[in-house]
Amino acid sequence: MALRAGIFRPSQFNFLAIGLGFIFQTAFLSIRGHTLGRCPLTNLFEVFIFLAWSVALIYMLVGPAYRLSLMGAFSAPLVVLLQGFALIVPIDVRHPVRLHANPWLEFHASISLVAYGTFALACIAGVMYLVQERQLKTHQLRSIFYHLPPLTDLFAAITRLLWWGFLLYTVGLVSGFFVGHPLPYVQVICALGVWLLYGAILQGRHLRRLAPKHVAVLCIIGFSAALTLLWGITFTAQMPSTP
Amino acid sequence: MNLFCVGLSHHTANVETRERFAGHAETDCILRKAGCAEALLLTTCNRVEVYGASDKHVSTDDIARCLASKLEHDPHDYAPPFYRYEGAKCVQHLFRVASGLDSMVVGETEVLGQTKKAYETARASGGAGPYLHRLFQRAFRVAKQVRSHTEITRGSVSVGSVAVDLAQRIFGQLGNCKVLVLGAGETSERTARALVSRGVNDLRVSNRTLDRAHELTRLIGGRAISFDDWPEQCREIDILITSTSSEAPLLTPASLGPMLRNRIDRPLFIIDIAVPRDVDPDVNEMEGVYLYDIDSLQSVAEQSLALRRQQVAAAEAIIAEHMTDFVDSISRGLNRDTPPAEHPVVEEGSLRASEL
Numbered sequence: 341m342a343l344r345a346g347i348f349r350p351s352q353f354n355f356l357a358i359g360l361g362f363i364f365q366t367a368f369l370s371i372r373g374h375t376l377g378r379c380p381l382t383n384l385f386e387v388f389i390f391l392a393w394s395v396a397l398i399y400m401l402v403g404p405a406y407r408l409s410l411m412g413a414f415s416a417p418l419v420v421l422l423q424g425f426a427l428i429v430p431i432d433v434r435h436p437v438r439l440h441a442n443p444w445l446e447f448h449a450s451i452s453l454v455a456y457g458t459f460a461l462a463c464i465a466g467v468m469y470l471v472q473e474r475q476l477k478t479h480q481l482r483s484i485f486y487h488l489p490p491l492t493d494l495f496a497a498i499t500r501l502l503w504w505g506f507l508l509y510t511v512g513l514v515s516g517f518f519v520g521h522p523l524p525y526v527q528v529i530c531a532l533g534v535w536l537l538y539g540a541i542l543q544g545r546h547l548r549r550l551a552p553k554h555v556a557v558l559c560i561i562g563f564s565a566a567l568t569l570l571w572g573i574t575f576t577a578q579m580p581s582t583p
Numbered sequence: 584m585n586l587f588c589v590g591l592s593h594h595t596a597n598v599e600t601r602e603r604f605a606g607h608a609e610t611d612c613i614l615r616k617a618g619c620a621e622a623l624l625l626t627t628c629n630r631v632e633v634y635g636a637s638d639k640h641v642s643t644d645d646i647a648r649c650l651a652s653k654l655e656h657d658p659h660d661y662a663p664p665f666y667r668y669e670g671a672k673c674v675q676h677l678f679r680v681a682s683g684l685d686s687m688v689v690g691e692t693e694v695l696g697q698t699k700k701a702y703e704t705a706r707a708s709g710g711a712g713p714y715l716h717r718l719f720q721r722a723f724r725v726a727k728q729v730r731s732h733t734e735i736t737r738g739s740v741s742v743g744s745v746a747v748d749l750a751q752r753i754f755g756q757l758g759n760c761k762v763l764v765l766g767a768g769e770t771s772e773r774t775a776r777a778l779v780s781r782g783v784n785d786l787r788v789s790n791r792t793l794d795r796a797h798e799l800t801r802l803i804g805g806r807a808i809s810f811d812d813w814p815e816q817c818r819e820i821d822i823l824i825t826s827t828s829s830e831a832p833l834l835t836p837a838s839l840g841p842m843l844r845n846r847i848d849r850p851l852f853i854i855d856i857a858v859p860r861d862v863d864p865d866v867n868e869m870e871g872v873y874l875y876d877i878d879s880l881q882s883v884a885e886q887s888l889a890l891r892r893q894q895v896a897a898a899e900a901i902i903a904e905h906m907t908d909f910v911d912s913i914s915r916g917l918n919r920d921t922p923p924a925e926h927p928v929v930e931e932g933s934l935r936a937s938e939l
Contacts, residue, residue: 476753477867479879481886486737490755491850548847551870 355400358416362396365423369393379446385432387453387570392422394457402461402501414464445519452512456570458505459538459563462498466559469494473553495552498559499545506538530569537562584620584714588673589646590632593687595664604631604650617645621712623705623719625680627697629687634677636714643667671910677718678902681726683735690735690891695726717913725905732901733894738887742770742880746854747777749883750822753850753873761785761820765813766827767799770856774824776803787820789813791827817842823853825861835863839872847871854880 369390372380380386399415426432472488475481488494513535516523541558544550550558591601605626621636633646643665668676679685681698702719705711711719730736739748754760762783764775767790779786786805789812790796796807808816817823817839827833834853843851847870855862855876867874875883 472752476749476873479875479882481738481883483734483737483890485752486734488752490751491753493755495848545848548845551847552850553870 354416358396358419359400361419362393362400365389365393365396378442379450381446381449381453383431383433385426388422388426388431390450390453391456391460391570392419392426394454395419395422395460397454398457398461398501398504402497414468415461418460418464442519444515448512448515448519451508451515453570455505455508455512456563456566458501458508459559459566462501462505462559463563465494465498465501466556469498469552469556473556491552495555498552498555502538502542502545502555502559506535506542509535509538527573530572534562534566534569537565584636584638585640586634586636586670586673586714586718587641588632588634588668588676589643589665590625590630591665592630592632592685594685595666600664601629601631604647617641617649621715622710623701623715624710625698625701627694629694630680630685632680634673634715634718636712671906674718674909675902675906677722678725678905679899681722682729682898682902683726684729684895684898684902688740689888689895690737691740692730692736695723698726699723714913718909721905721909725902728905729898729901733897735891735894735898737894738883738890740884740887740891742856742877742884743774743777745880745883745887746774746824746875747781749873749875750778750852751781753852754821756782758782758784760822762787762805762822762824763808763813763816763820764788764799764805765823765825765833765861766790766857767795768826768856771824771826772799772803774854774856775799775805778822778824779803779805783822787816789816814838814842817851818846821849821852823851825853825855826857827861829857829861830859832863833861834866836865836869839866839869843869843871856880 369380369386372386376382381390395415396419468488469491472485472491472494475485476491489497513531516528516531537558541550541555541562545555591604593601618639618641619635619637623634625632625634631650633650635641635646647665676685677698681695683690683692683694686694698719702711702715705715739745750757750760757778760778760783762775762778762785764771764786767788775786775788786800786803787808788796788799788805789808789810790799791810793807793809799805800807817834825833850871850873853862853866853872853874855874858877860876862874862876864874864876866872
């Protein structure tokens with residue numbers, strides 16, 4: 341609403357508000373983890389909360405470092421959306437059987453979700469880039485134009501986020517092969533598809549075959565694909581037997 | 584004690600009239616002879632105003648006579664449209680002036696500096712006493728609050744500053760940007776100067792007459808490039824300022840395309856201030872190229888002004904709040920703020936009770 345009204349002002353308060361929310365998220369995940377005796381990724385509800393936590397974590401690491409304070413205005417709604425969905429929709433279903441702790445499986449799931457959080461931030465930076473680019477192209481500069489970071493800074497942030505996300509996702513993917521039981525074939529293929537998509541984006545960027553605008557668009561497409569995959573993994577019947 | 588303001592501004596008088604009453608260094612002393620306990624003269628290119636505090640009524644004619652003291656004729660010969668604000672209206676007017684709401688370009692910040700300077704001058708000469716001290720200190724606070732809590736100063740409103748602002752929105756720091764000035768005209772020189780003042784180090788100038796290019800580089804730095812070599816420069820540069828007198832476009836998508844081949848991840852910002860235009864408008868459709876001609880720069884400046892005007896209501900609300908508080912506080916006397924030692928002691932009184 342503030343953005344629409346043209347009076348948005350990035351401030352320390354916004355960052356503190358997200359920080360406070362992050363503390364509560366961490367507390368919730370910690371309590372849930374203690375109750376379950378393992379990483380709280382046993383159902384779709386926990387996955388969404390963990391993903392929202394990852395977005396907040398990466399934002400707090402990346403936002404101040406790259407002076408992308410306005411990113412909070414884009415990240416916060418995503419966190420609210422993820423958590424709101426998790427709280428409203430009845431997806432917090434207890435697993436009928438107490439799941440045993442499996443360090444590799446928990447590592448695989450948690451690191452993959454942090455990678456998704458990084459891709460979410462890259463997606464948000466991509467949206468910011470497209471908003472800024474569109475205004476510059478059409479010569480229609482709205483209030484938000486003066487708050488968004490410069491195009492080159494945004495693109496640098498997108499590139500770094502993509503590299504970090506890709507690295508984390510690769511670690512998550514590789515660790516998936518050590519969980520002790522074979523993962524569903526479709527899941528592995530889809531996960532490899534997402535990995536290849538992000539790898540192709542980075543390769544295109546590295547070889548200067550992709551214009552920044554296209555990289556920004558692909559960040560949005562890539563995250564949509566990753567989110568769909570995550571949904572598929574957790575929503576299907578595999579969820580009760582895997583994190 | 585009555586606070587009042589007498590003056591003329593761009594709203595009420597043309598520049599010729601304003602210069603006749605522009606005042607002189609000794610004017611504030613003369614004003615005190617006219618019967619003011621405190622007086623302050625604010626002169627900018629858009630206004631000539633006297634702020635005063637007095638127990639008795641000081642007529643507008645007396646003020647006008649003081650301001651026009653060096654004129655041979657009676658000031659009324661010019662029928663100057665002086666305005667006069669008293670009490671709360673005077674407080675409100677000063678707050679609006681200091682905040683840039685009464686300026687020709689809404690939201691400009693230069694007037695605040697000029698107001699501060701006028702206050703310092705009056706303070707040094709003893710013209711500003713405890714009432715004007717409090718009034719102006721509050722005005723500075725209000726201006727600061729208006730600036731930080733609204734978007735009244737947002738955006739650039741002149742062609743040159745819009746170009747520089749856009750460059751910073753594309754590239755961030757301009758220190759690493761390479762700039763080519765094509766056609767060493769007056770407007771391109773001004774724009775290049777503005778870019779250099781914001782940190783541009785690598786400036787290249789190309790002109791049909793190489794001597795003129797050399798002349799410009801001597802003035803603002805950089806190096807001159809032969810006019811035949813400028814297309815090659817487009818492979819390297821980040822910002823192109825063009826203002827040649829060419830009848831046909833110098834840059835078209837067909838000619839620019841090959842130059843952009845190896846710079847897909849680097850934006851190119853083109854400022855075309857030539858009439859007729861040097862760059863084909865279709866160039867703006869190319870990936871990573873941001874083309875602004877004189878009309879689009881003007882349009883951005885107007886958008887900024889419109890944005891500022893949208894903020895006027897919010898600024899007025901802040902001013903109204905401060906005005907009420909200030910009038911309340913001053914009606915309770917001067918006890919809350921101790922007047923500076925060098926200020927003459929003025930008898931306390933209730934502004935609201937006596938004059939407001």
